[in-house]
Amino acid sequence: MKALRPFFMEDWLESFRNKAVFNMGESGGRPRTVKELLEESGYSENSSFTEIMNLPLFDSPNRGREDLRKLVADMHSSTSTENVLITTGTSEALFLLFRYLKPKKVAIPIPAFQLLYEIPAAMGALIIPLPIRYNLDGVPFLDINEWMTILDNENPDCIIINNPHNPTGLVFSEEILEKIVHYSNKNNCYLIGDEHYRFLSSEQNILGNSLYCNKQNIFITGSFIKCFGCPGLRIGWCIGNKQALDSIQNEKNYTTHTVNPFSEWLSYKVLLQQDSNLFKKIKNEWLINRETLKQFLVHSKTLYGITPEGGLVTVLGLKNIDDENALNNKMELLLSNGIFVLPLSSMEFGKFNFQNNIFYKEIKLSLINKGFGFRLGLGIDPNKFKVALDRMEQILN
Numbered sequence: 114m115k116a117l118r119p120f121f122m123e124d125w126l127e128s129f130r131n132k133a134v135f136n137m138g139e140s141g142g143r144p145r146t147v148k149e150l151l152e153e154s155g156y157s158e159n160s161s162f163t164e165i166m167n168l169p170l171f172d173s174p175n176r177g178r179e180d181l182r183k184l185v186a187d188m189h190s191s192t193s194t195e196n197v198l199i200t201t202g203t204s205e206a207l208f209l210l211f212r213y214l215k216p217k218k219v220a221i222p223i224p225a226f227q228l229l230y231e232i233p234a235a236m237g238a239l240i241i242p243l244p245i246r247y248n249l250d251g252v253p254f255l256d257i258n259e260w261m262t263i264l265d266n267e268n269p270d271c272i273i274i275n276n277p278h279n280p281t282g283l284v285f286s287e288e289i290l291e292k293i294v295h296y297s298n299k300n301n302c303y304l305i306g307d308e309h310y311r312f313l314s315s316e317q318n319i320l321g322n323s324l325y326c327n328k329q330n331i332f333i334t335g336s337f338i339k340c341f342g343c344p345g346l347r348i349g350w351c352i353g354n355k356q357a358l359d360s361i362q363n364e365k366n367y368t369t370h371t372v373n374p375f376s377e378w379l380s381y382k383v384l385l386q387q388d389s390n391l392f393k394k395i396k397n398e399w400l401i402n403r404e405t406l407k408q409f410l411v412h413s414k415t416l417y418g419i420t421p422e423g424g425l426v427t428v429l430g431l432k433n434i435d436d437e438n439a440l441n442n443k444m445e446l447l448l449s450n451g452i453f454v455l456p457l458s459s460m461e462f463g464k465f466n467f468q469n470n471i472f473y474k475e476i477k478l479s480l481i482n483k484g485f486g487f488r489l490g491l492g493i494d495p496n497k498f499k500v501a502l503d504r505m506e507q508i509l510n
């Protein structure tokens with residue numbers, strides 16, 4: 114395996130997440146305390162305290178706590194605990210999964226979270242972009258016929274679908290997902306669904322759709338930590354066939370081995386109470402911030418784009434900015450005024466050929482494709498979010 118290139122977004126996040134007055138560079142929910150997670154899940158402080166104080170810090174079972182695995186299995190159809198491996202974040206699940214699958218040609222919607230293509234590329238895989246483009250209104254779109262043609266021509270041995278999608282905020286329709294599942298089953302192609310934002314992909318339901326259908330070639334990675342503002346818990350999971358998970362667990366035994374019992378305990382407590390205030394609050398704050406952004410964009414003279422369909426990020430373009438100096442000046446102005454948003458260069462916008470075209474068919478394309486904009490995180494307190502957007506408008510005007 115080749116050396117991994119720098120994780121571009123991480124350098125930005127590490128530099129500014131604790132300094133900015135308004136941190137909207139993140140892709141997760143606003144940070145929550147242990148107390149908030151437990152109390153909003155309906156547990157009293159006293160009983161929780163006693164449980165925490167008596168928690169043995171032994172090695173958890175290698176695959177993860179049985180009761181936690183059962184909860185995770187129940188979120189996926191035709192799945193039992195033998196199909197679930199608890200991991201140290203989704204990142205570890207993905208890393209181990211790539212090492213197990215060893216794909217040679219990976220098709221993936223681009224733009225994408227860097228880890229999803231960086232690791233297979235470093236392992237020698239060819240990356241085949243499935244284009245997601247932005248039109249002049251900053252609306253991301255894809256052409257499923259184009260994707261299917263690319264798949265037919267390139268014949269990848271692995272497809273990665275991150276749904277809801279970071280950074281576009283798209284939720285792929287059932288029709289699109291069905292076509293991709295059908296293709297992968299028919300062509301003996303692995304399919305990885307990165308479903309990190311599944312808890313924030315439907316207005317009505319607790320969970321959005323999952324790609325999992327208990328087929329040998331399909332794997333899911335996911336977690337709740339990003340949606341719930343507790344990424345420090347470092348809990349994730351990998352769903353797949355037992356034989357694959359056995360092998361992946363063996364690799365895990367050489368690295369993180371087991372998952373921290375405190376993280377598992379807290380995750381179990383949270384996921385057990387799916388009708389809790391916590392679940393309602395997470396959804397509610399998401400809905401409020403989506404609506405606030407939608408209203409803001411109707412009137413903004415400086416920014417364009419859309420509110421995300423799912424997940425906690427979207428991409429916004431800067432109106433009337435078409436040269437790099439002006440773009441950099443605006444980004445620096447935001448930063449120096451306490452506003453941190455993620456530059457699109459950190460997600461390699463403009464690095465893929467299709468992102469530099471002016472048209473797709475008869476559709477004129479936005480400069481967002483080339484990186485003229487930023488990723489905006491919605492994971493901040495709703496009152497603060499509104500203030501932040503208004504301040505951005507003032508600064509950029």
Ligand SMILES: Cc1ncc(COP(=O)(O)O)c(C=O)c1O
Binds near residue numbers: 140201203226336339
């Ligand atoms: C799409 C996607 N997948 C995976 C991850 C990794 O998440 P984790 O913190 O669970 O390792 C992230 C983190 O931002 C992400 O956005």
